[in-house]
Amino acid sequence: MGLKQKIAETQVWRSIFRHGYPSTPRNRALAALSNVFLHLHPVKARKSGIRLSFTWCMGGITFFLFLLETLTGVLLMFYYRPTIEYAYNDIIALREHVPLGIMRELHRWGAHMMVLAVWLHMLRVFLTGSYKPPREFNWNIGVILLLLTLLLSFTGYLLPWDQLAIWAITVGSNMARAHPFIGHEGPGASLLAVGDVNLVTPATDIRFGLLAGRFVGAATLLRFYVLHCVALPLAAGLLMAVHFWRVRKDGGISGPM
Amino acid sequence: MEGIKNLVNALSAPIPYTIIMAGGFGLLMWKLRTLTQPRVLWALAALIAVGFVAGAQDPDFLKIISKGDNMPIVIMIFAILGTLGWGLRQASVNDMRMEKGLPPREAEESNKKVLVWPDLVYAEFICTVLLSAIFIAWSIAVEAPLEEPASGTRAPNPAKAPWYFLGLQEMLVYFDPWLAGVVFPGLIVVGLMVIPYIDINPRGNGYYTFKERPFAIGMFLFGFLVLWVALVILGTFLRGPNWNFFGPFEYWDPHKIEPLVNVNLSEIIWVQWFNTRMPDQALLREAPGILLILGYFMIMPALLAVTVLKKFFNEMGFARYSILVMLLLCMAALPIKMVLRWTINLKYVVAIPEWFFNI
Numbered sequence: 001m002g003l004k005q006k007i008a009e010t011q012v013w014r015s016i017f018r019h020g021y022p023s024t025p026r027n028r029a030l031a032a033l034s035n036v037f038l039h040l041h042p043v044k045a046r047k048s049g050i051r052l053s054f055t056w057c058m059g060g061i062t063f064f065l066f067l068l069e070t071l072t073g074v075l076l077m078f079y080y081r082p083t084i085e086y087a088y089n090d091i092i093a094l095r096e097h098v099p100l101g102i103m104r105e106l107h108r109w110g111a112h113m114m115v116l117a118v119w120l121h122m123l124r125v126f127l128t129g130s131y132k133p134p135r136e137f138n139w140n141i142g143v144i145l146l147l148l149t150l151l152l153s154f155t156g157y158l159l160p161w162d163q164l165a166i167w168a169i170t171v172g173s174n175m176a177r178a179h180p181f182i183g184h185e186g187p188g189a190s191l192l193a194v195g196d197v198n199l200v201t202p203a204t205d206i207r208f209g210l211l212a213g214r215f216v217g218a219a220t221l222l223r224f225y226v227l228h229c230v231a232l233p234l235a236a237g238l239l240m241a242v243h244f245w246r247v248r249k250d251g252g253i254s255g256p257m
Numbered sequence: 258m259e260g261i262k263n264l265v266n267a268l269s270a271p272i273p274y275t276i277i278m279a280g281g282f283g284l285l286m287w288k289l290r291t292l293t294q295p296r297v298l299w300a301l302a303a304l305i306a307v308g309f310v311a312g313a314q315d316p317d318f319l320k321i322i323s324k325g326d327n328m329p330i331v332i333m334i335f336a337i338l339g340t341l342g343w344g345l346r347q348a349s350v351n352d353m354r355m356e357k358g359l360p361p362r363e364a365e366e367s368n369k370k371v372l373v374w375p376d377l378v379y380a381e382f383i384c385t386v387l388l389s390a391i392f393i394a395w396s397i398a399v400e401a402p403l404e405e406p407a408s409g410t411r412a413p414n415p416a417k418a419p420w421y422f423l424g425l426q427e428m429l430v431y432f433d434p435w436l437a438g439v440v441f442p443g444l445i446v447v448g449l450m451v452i453p454y455i456d457i458n459p460r461g462n463g464y465y466t467f468k469e470r471p472f473a474i475g476m477f478l479f480g481f482l483v484l485w486v487a488l489v490i491l492g493t494f495l496r497g498p499n500w501n502f503f504g505p506f507e508y509w510d511p512h513k514i515e516p517l518v519n520v521n522l523s524e525i526i527w528v529q530w531f532n533t534r535m536p537d538q539a540l541l542r543e544a545p546g547i548l549l550i551l552g553y554f555m556i557m558p559a560l561l562a563v564t565v566l567k568k569f570f571n572e573m574g575f576a577r578y579s580i581l582v583m584l585l586l587c588m589a590a591l592p593i594k595m596v597l598r599w600t601i602n603l604k605y606v607v608a609i610p611e612w613f614f615n616i
Contacts, residue, residue: 031374041373048366050377056340088406105396112329127344129461136453143449166407167416175438186435187614254463255367
């Protein structure tokens with residue numbers, strides 16, 4: 001009996017894995033089936049579907065980058081305080097005091113590439129017609145995940161609290177001022193009035209709601225921080241679970257009928 | 258050398274740039290099988306790479322492309338060329354197979370099922386290790402950018418949105434924020450979501466093909482490549498202070514003056530054509546533009562339904578056709594407005610600044 005076999009028969013191994021060493025078809029099937037993470041996969045998949053030339057691995061890369069962002073993001077949270085007194089200095093400290101610190105770099109380059117990976121994943125899904133029945137609904141989940149990815153990146157942009165951050169968010173959120181009806185410089189804003197009192201003003205419109213103020217300020221920083229670190233990742237995580245589940249339920253990675 | 262630089266600068270101005278991009282896209286659709294041959298794709302990639310390396314000898318160009326946050330856009334150019342080329346190559350191969358009566362290449366293996374452990378899980382593991390190594394190396398080599406501390410009073414010039422929104426910021430040149438920043442992005446999202454419900458073509462489900470669904474792929478790629486990616490590249494590399502255009506080898510001079518010569522449609526019609534004063538009443542003043550817009554969205558769908566898109570109208574039915582044609586008309590609005598701006602210096606078709614209602 002080999003060492004592998006011996007280990008696979010110890011009480012500790014058997015308490016964790018409910019199957020033997022995955023060298024037989026039965027145990028390999030059980031490896032995917034009896035593991036909470038691996039069972040996002042089906043036990044078997046189309047050979048054509050798992051080829052790199054078919055998927056470009058872009059969905060997988062997106063998920064990898066989400067995990068990378070989560071891991072590095074949690075580490076960054078230990079060193080960062082979302083107030084205008086501390087935010088910028090905390091980034092400087094991170095840069096100057098942490099030897100070989102690359103967490104911010106990993107987080108930033110990973111974030112840029114995640115946006116790109118999502119686009120390319122959608123491009124692949126479109127080119128292979130994989131949004132067609134029965135996968136219409138999952139394409140829609142994917143579009144929402146695209147939006148969440150952009151929002152995650154957008155809210156994260158503000159956190160270093162440098163010139164790039166504050167002005168990119170200012171430029172990006174200025175658009176909201178012009179939102180029809182609910183932005184104070186949007187068409188139809190003047191229609192929402194009670195008598196002579198205008199209801200849509202710089203202090204009540206959609207941009208105010210987004211920024212928690214008339215300008216990008218302390219309240220915006222806190223709001224974006226909470227969205228970036230808690231609300232949006234939770235929403236994305238939830239929808240990713242649905243997304244992966246539906247890939248399985250709709251017949252796995254697509255292939256010719 | 259200066260001559261080449263000046264030529265590149267001139268060719269990358271918004272008008273020739275957009276024509277080259279749209280023309281290149283048209284050529285790709287027309288000569289798909291030739292252009293997606295591996296050697297053509299490699300040659301194109303090499304040409305772009307040589308262009309970047311040679312261009313980087315110029316200090317102004319080097320300054321733009323070596324900016325940390327612009328690296329993703331350089332990577333994006335090659336990533337899109339590689340993946341899209343790869344996909345469309347497989348589409349061409351499948352199309353040629355199907356012309357001979359063979360099934361698409363994927364069909365040969367799609368009934369062959371393999372165990373996910375180890376065939377897929379190991380591939381994922383290798384991919385994870387490789388990507389980790391790449392990102393760690395990248396992060397050691399290039400420090401994440403950090404600028405001066407935030408100041409609400411000193412605005413940088415140019416002030417740019419995050420790179421993936423630069424297509425929208427570029428649209429601001431042609432449309433007001435309520436359209437470029439709210440309505441059009443909203444329509445992009447809605448448009449993406451309705452794709453599976455308005456594309457009723459059952460073919461091309463689960464394999465690469467172009468011939469079986471040329472309209473769907475053509476429209477999607479036109480939107481993605483010409484109206485999105487090309488504008489992101491333009492916004493990143495070719496827009497400088499005051500959102501003025503700067504060639505790749507041009508110094509970003511904040512004092513560059515662009516003459517403002519744009520006029521509204523109402524001005525052209527009342528003042529230039531009829532040689533009279535503009536009416537005071539806003540709706541009367543803008544009546545020509547309003548009628549034009551109404552005509553565009555109400556007459557064009559019917560007109561298209563009995564001409565170019567007749568087949569679609571018959572196959573899709575009223576509801577699906579209406580959604581499709583409205584989205585297409587909105588998508589076409591951007592290139593139409595661009596051309597009107599460049600040819601007759603048109604500012605707004607409908608200009609009612611009193612109500613923030615400019616189109």
